[in-house]
Amino acid sequence: MRARTRERVTPLLFLLPSLVLLGLFALWPLVHAVVMSFQHWRILGDAEPAGFDNYRTLLASDHFWVALRNTLVFAFVTVPLGLVLALGSALLLNQPLRARGLMRGIVFYPVTVSMVVIALLWRWMFSENYGIVNSLLGSIGIEQQAWLSESPAKAFAVIMALSVWKGFGYGMVIYLAGLQTIPDAVREAARLDGASRWQTFRHVTLPLLNPTTLFVAVIAFIGSFQVFDQVYVMTQGGPGHSTSVLVHLIYELAYVRFQMGLACAVACVLLAITLILTGIQFALIRPRTEG
């Protein structure tokens, strides 16, 4: 009896340190944020019960809907684009090319650099008066553009381009690992059966990469919903709120306006959206990975 109890409890003890840390620093703040989303609290003083006031305020706020739309656009543009680029570059750099390691390093390098640094560099590159992009466009007769100040669409396009460029190297590395787990014999068999290169890729390589795609897509989606640094550095959500995203809205509500309850309500909405979309991705891709 005692031995059996020990057998049950021992794994739990090994897990305990991690569980305590997760509970203290992840689960408890999460629960607390959900509770706070039903309260009015301006940091100092006592929190007051608010019922669904914060959620009603959000639903009536244009800023929230703009931020939600931008976040969804950002996720649904940058994630697929990033996946395609990651897979493409992984396929290319999986070939026996000269200086392959160097090229892999070059593609991966932006992942290692701080987003704030990269965003500042891009801000200078896209400067209306001094940017290299306008300078290059000028050299072929295209008039200078106010990339980050005139039109929200242009500014957001620049932010998305930066995010894809900075992030796809990470997906590439995961895809490279995935590609190297596919036995050559499988592809060889397909070729012997008369499959073209495209057919081999479409019907052999791609399905075998489904677990990798699931992993990269889920991580990229979660990351894309947390977009903040590049928006903060490049446009601060402007002009007006036109390039604001949900995390930027949370920041502004919490640390500029000190409306903690409202900020937590946005955070809860963001959590719900992330969970739902992650669930959908699992539902769509997972059956294929288990086939």
Place this chain on the structure above:
Amino acid sequence: MRVVWTIGSLTAFALVASALLGCLAPRDDPNRPLRLVWFGSADEETAIRSCVASFEEVHPGVAVEVQMVEWGRFNEKIMTMLLGRRPPDVSRMSVQWCPRYESLGALADIRPHFDTESLEDFDPARLVSCRAGEKLFGFPHTSIGLLVFINRDLFRAAGLSAPSSVSEAWAWEEFASDARTLQRVAGVQYGWGVFRGWFPVVPFLYQHGGWLLRDGEPDFANAANVEALTWFVKQHTDGIAPTSSWAAGGDPAETLFIRGDCGMVITGNWRVVSFGRQITDFEWGVAPLPRDVRRATNSGGENLVVFNTDRVEGATQLAAFLTAPEQMEHYCTQSMFLPTRRSLLSRELPYQQRPEAMALFAQQSLDFEPAWAQEQSTPQFAALDSALVRQFELATLGHQTPRESLEALNHEYRQALIP
């Protein structure tokens, strides 16, 4: 197996114990050092450390711990300290933020610890920002003001001369005309510009006879303000001033000025040192702000506020010492700020750099009326900071009309303190 049990139990106990200990409020220690929170440049840090050293010399046995924080993260830092029940005893604080912390109950009433008659030397327009009704929660320390920084080489090339005293200030149309001449004759891309912020825009509203509040209610969209903002926006849409400076991601007007692409820029005394260092290929100077129906500027700066801690008396002594004439003069002349004491404003101070520019800043600072300080010292106005910038940005970039922006500000002011 016993080892696993022991390690597991000890780890769990250590984690839970440290978490619980971390949650305990720190115990008050009457002999602890006074905590002073400060933000600013390296010059300012040197200056305040020197003033603090003088305080410690005069008050043996009283230690002061200076904690430097980034200006941009000041609110986050102070809020975190307040939540951790370990607020500073004294902090430097921008005037617009003071009413916000006062309304949250974080600041102490220092009147019982201080002879209020000695306040008479402070600039009344600045003292307003240290009061909440009868309560006094700090002392004005430094002031900031605005002037027009001019590229003298371009002025010479265009055959223009700039006014040198506030009594000779440009009228708006003269200012715009000189800016256009700079573009046309001297070939500069922009005639004038202004840094992205509400601080340099509000003087244009005042200069045109406008106001922000009436009887405590927001009245941003009054006719004078609409006309003034329309003129201001038109200067940008006509290409005289750079529109791109108004977007967060655009090119700041000061950068355009430094690079010689903007003939004049309206900015503050905090730029005197950096312009002196960064501008090497042309001669620059300062001129008074333009005027319309009246002269007007904006005044901001920093107060030294005392927080509600167990050391209010000692903290008040520290704040009073740091704002005494001798220390204030030392700090201001070392770090290029304007003083807040009339006895210092009325005489030329030995500034390390460009004393003539600082004298003009002091002269222009008198064009800020106490009533304007009053309307900029409400908790709602402090909460309006980012909304003001956003609404002026939307108008200047042409996303909405000046009237729409000003009406939106009326709405935002009313909403500012709703939880």
